Amino acid sequence: MTRAARANQRSHSRPQGAVQSKTHWRDRLAAWQAHHSTCAIESLLRLLRTPLQSLLTWLVVAIATALPATLFVALDNVRSLGYQWQDSSQISVFLKRDAAADAVGQWQRQLGNHTGVAEVTLINPEQALEEFRQHSGLGDVLDDLEENPLPAVLLVQPTLSASQGEPLQALLQQLQANPLTDDARLDMLWVQRLEQLIELASRIVFFLALLLVLGLLLVIGNTIRLTIESRREEILVVKLVGGTDAYVRRPFLYTGLWYGLGGGLAALLLLATGLHWLSDPVASLASLYQSDFRLRGLDIISSAQLVLLAGLVGLAGAWLAVGRHLSAIKPR
Template identity: 30%
Template sequence: MSYANIKPTKLKKKDSNSFFSRWKRQIGYAWRNTFNDFSQHIFASLLTVFVIAISITLPTISYLLWKNANQTAQQWYPTPNLTVYINKELTPEQTTELIAKLKSYSEVEQVNYLSREKTIEEFKTWSGFSSALDLLDENPLPAVAIIVPKEEAKKTAILHRLQAELLNLDGIDDIKLDDSWFTRLTALTNMVKSVVWIISIFMIIAVSLVIGNSIRLTIFARKQTIVVMQLIGATEGFILRPFLYSGIFIGFVSAVVSLVLSEIFIFQIESIILNVSDAFGTIINIEGLLWDESLLIILITIIIGWLSSFVATKKYLKMTQIT
């Protein structure tokens, strides 16, 4: 009977000393230290969180501005088409043959043909000179073919090369490619994208320095505790773990606060964008961060916090190593 009472006790003791149980206790000890240190220095911790959050918010807002500007630019000004002016002396059969040649090019997605009668009708509708055109003896406008390029051909260099090739075809008087606004718009969005990358790199460095400095101050505040732990034989990983978790926790909280600030920015700027959209006569929908983008920001900030804590703590432990 006594044997039956002793056996479960031994098993329970054995389970409590298993690898998983010891690992679980160490993880719990590290997280308790992290939360206790955060709560004991709540003002300094919150100040650090807000500094990091603002540093993350700046590139996040820049990215949102670039994303929405790029989408709006595509809405306002699509990829330019080639407008082909066909010789007025061509017969209908020759015109049909010319249109077939235009469609045969690999860069061409679609060709929209407007006859001479259709072009003058549209000109009357949009110009407001219908009464003046009625006084003319004959139609002065040529037939027009509007070439829509394929997706892979929607580049300025390819369109200019296609324009030069088509000008060599018989029956074509001129080809217009109004790509000046498209080129400027593309250059502007690319410039904004480059600025976003530069700001992001500088802010990542700033976040790393802030988290590293915060962990360094925590290390110096617990200097005596670390020395005692080293004297009683605590492993480097056991000493290192609470500081790593502290960096992860600060990074996570800062990223969440940054996402909230970004959403507040989007909410506040929507009224301004509505006024702009009314002025341009179009509808502009402001899009915030998607779920995958938000998770990516949180993950990147957590990794930065972990790396900064690891570098700062390893550097200190190497300086204070007891032999």
Template identity: 45%
Template sequence: MNFPKFNLTNYLLRHIQVMLFSLGQLWRQPLSSMMTIIVIGIALALPAGLYVLLDNVKQVSDQWDDATQISLFLQKDVAQEHAIKLTSQLEQWPQISNIHYQSSSQSLEEFRQLSGLGTLLDSLPSNPLPAIIIIQPNENDLRPDAIGSLLAKLEALPEVEQAQLDMEWLLRLRSINKTVQRGISILGLLLSLSVLLIIGNTIRLAILSRQSEIRVIKLVGGTNAFVRRPFLYTGFWYGTLGGIMAWLTLTFSLSLINSPVNELAKLYSSQFTLHWLSALLLIVLPITGLVLGVLGAWISVGRHLNAIEPN
């Protein structure tokens, strides 16, 4: 009895053989293999698709980043020097990144130019517009609670008649976005778990249907690693092909959405186009599938293999 020496070429060759053998087994049962792959594909495509949509919403809302500003309408009786002093005081606040003062006459001038009501405004006995301090909050303080407390602090100043947050809806959108993002993460986690279970169960059935083969292999001296290997590759193929299926599903679905989105963008005279994240997902989805597939197979094989012993 001579044990062959370990040989890397043989080892790799064996792996490639087992890999192709597992693929061949999937191929020999095209219907049931395809169904499993489609189920895995949908389970992976769903969170990925939602993530793509969310990412697009985020892109849109980020375009309006500069639009988040607070307008402080000053009391009418605040003198201009005092207002300028207040402005430079506020400039020191850490929550404020940019600030500028606009006197009531500047406001009037701006309004005159924008509205085209020049002569009408001239006939007014006094300037009805208040002086304004326009504040751009620090980017890090755009969270709703932070911006709320800043707003309250500014409104409490005696010189301020009213502090108004422009684009409040944008902040709400962003907040909703974050909530949805967390929801998608949870959904993704749950669906990943279901992929794990689907593959685990498929492998369990494969193990059961090849019980006698496993017994024979163990009887002629096959180690657990040897018995495990084809099942791990089966999981590998299911996961990887499921990932590719997810990408195809997603690409197809997004191509259906694309033209109405372009119509919509045109109506808003926007340059917006759907970002597909196509290349990134073509890598991420199959790799996610691969990892889940091998992991699911590993767990399943570990649970069922030891139970099968020759008798």
């Protein structure tokens, strides 16, 4: 027996009289889909008909979404910066100021042949001073100095096998022990501390995001509650002419979804604007540290996830409000 036939039989077996099925299930399915798209479009149009009020709600959602998203992006950037450093695990060897150039050159060549060293770069005091002059903006002050205060630095890049644990420590000790060395520093230590800080910060961001999501639920829930109140008459009539709870609920759920999605999109816009505004200063700051680091925004997938998440929060907020307030509106 086909489904249609079964449905037919069911409708025939229902009690006759005031209650009879007047629409075929296939028509009803089509009508259900049509009502979904109608609700989706109409609730959006309704929002656009009160632009100021909708804009305010969208902004609230956008700010509450953009805040944790910004922190997330910032953390992500700091972390990637950390990885860059960690990958390099570079050792900076500050040379004694009275170290002879010949001896330094010889040591550099020696290190170049060392099995644990991938690359050695010498930055002499003049180069260091020039870079400092370019980027610090203290050029005039530097001109007043009688002598260059900066030491020469050897940047030692360990090979991959020597870039961790024991071999790295051994290399570091070896470099420190050299009579030309004033001080040798491993950036790793820094990076490890940074990692722990990032871990702590990401938990704080997560907690903050949770709070803001909760706030969003309340904001959207309250907005939907007001919408429900303003359409009380309509809800009563729809209930009286036989609208199911789902039918009555639908437009409000879509309204919540639109608030969420719109807010999410606006949040992306805020985020992109902020990143654009920061990107130039960050780039010049990075070049100060001889890095080609650039601010990273959200990629397409993360952006989509953010908007979707905001949409879901909107939907959930609407659901909360609808669950609480729609059942309270009963025809009397």
